[in-house]
Amino acid sequence: NKHAILPSLVADHPGFHTATVKWVRHWNDRLFSFAVHRPASFRFRSGEFVMIGLPGAVGGKPVMRAYSIASPAYADELEFLSIKVPGGPLTQRLQAIRVDDQLYLGRKPTGTLVCDALLGGRRLWLLGTGTGLAPFLSLVRDAEVYERFSQVVLVHGVRRVSDLAWREELTAQLAGDPLVGDQALLQFHYLPAVTREPFHTAGRLTDLIADGRLFGPPVAGPRGFDAELDRVMLCGSMAMMRDVVPLLEAAGLDEGSNAAPGRYVIERAFVG
Ligand code: A2P
Numbered sequence: 385n386k387h388a389i390l391p392s393l394v395a396d397h398p399g400f401h402t403a404t405v406k407w408v409r410h411w412n413d414r415l416f417s418f419a420v421h422r423p424a425s426f427r428f429r430s431g432e433f434v435m436i437g438l439p440g441a442v443g444g445k446p447v448m449r450a451y452s453i454a455s456p457a458y459a460d461e462l463e464f465l466s467i468k469v470p471g472g473p474l475t476q477r478l479q480a481i482r483v484d485d486q487l488y489l490g491r492k493p494t495g496t497l498v499c500d501a502l503l504g505g506r507r508l509w510l511l512g513t514g515t516g517l518a519p520f521l522s523l524v525r526d527a528e529v530y531e532r533f534s535q536v537v538l539v540h541g542v543r544r545v546s547d548l549a550w551r552e553e554l555t556a557q558l559a560g561d562p563l564v565g566d567q568a569l570l571q572f573h574y575l576p577a578v579t580r581e582p583f584h585t586a587g588r589l590t591d592l593i594a595d596g597r598l599f600g601p602p603v604a605g606p607r608g609f610d611a612e613l614d615r616v617m618l619c620g621s622m623a624m625m626r627d628v629v630p631l632l633e634a635a636g637l638d639e640g641s642n643a644a645p646g647r648y649v650i651e652r653a654f655v656g
Pocket residue numbers: 513514541542543578579580588589590620621623624625627628
């Protein structure tokens with residue numbers, strides 16, 4: 385006696401693509417990942433963000449928020465990472481989406497966490513807290529990153545162990561990835577850190593930078609940021625960026641943009 389639950393469809397909207405949910409994965413009661421099928425005409429650069437959302441009240445505008453795309457630029461699906469905000473205008477509803485439901489997808493992806501906004505270098509540090517992991521999931525699965533940098537270090541700072549989305553895949557250095565698996569095995573390092581539960585690496589990113597735990601094996605090279613070798617992408621809360629940016633500036637790194645590439649780039653992690 386099966387009760388079929390029909391997918392929730394959205395009405396066409398002139399400003400947005402309509403995209404269909406391909407899969408959903410809940411990490412815990414505060415965090416989930418999902419992917420939509422990529423519309424044929426949708427193009428983006430690895431690391432960019434786009435607006436996604438759901439219809440608003442009857443007669444009202446859709447409720448849209450900016451989300452980093454967690455898939456690499458060549459993928460045929462668009463993956464996202466979202467928190468679940470109790471009572472949040474979008475995430476309260478978004479967390480209930482299921483396969484075959486539809487949502488709105490913006491037409492103009494953009495952002496500064498892209499290879500083009502950085503000067504060439506040897507080590508690429510991807511420093512993310514919370515959902516600030518998302519743009520880096522895109523970049524570490526893009527072969528271009530491994531051509532531009534000899535080492536790619538992803539540091540993910542979270543409150544609880546269960547917030548470490550994709551921990552198994554990242555710990556395995558993306559071993560199963562058909563496109564970048566071989567390069568990642570040699571060039572990619574994943575350093576998870578947890579602040580509010582016991583974990584092998586406990587503390588905030590600022591602590592790991594200050595006490596040198598970020599540097600050293602398996603990461604090769606200087607035990608501190610070096611303006612010649614190191615390039616950094618930062619994504620997380622305003623508070624995190626406010627505390628980390630001075631540490632980068634102190635090492636002589638300057639901020640880059642799409643118009644004028646530099647030695648580090650930042651973007652706030654989006655919340656719903
Ligand atoms: P903490 O648990 O000490 O607040 P959030 O979910 O609030 O964005 O936090 C994600 C991670 O970022 C948490 O581990 C949190 O640590 C950490 N964090 C919060 N503020 C800062 C900051 N100013 N500098 C570095 N890390 C921070």
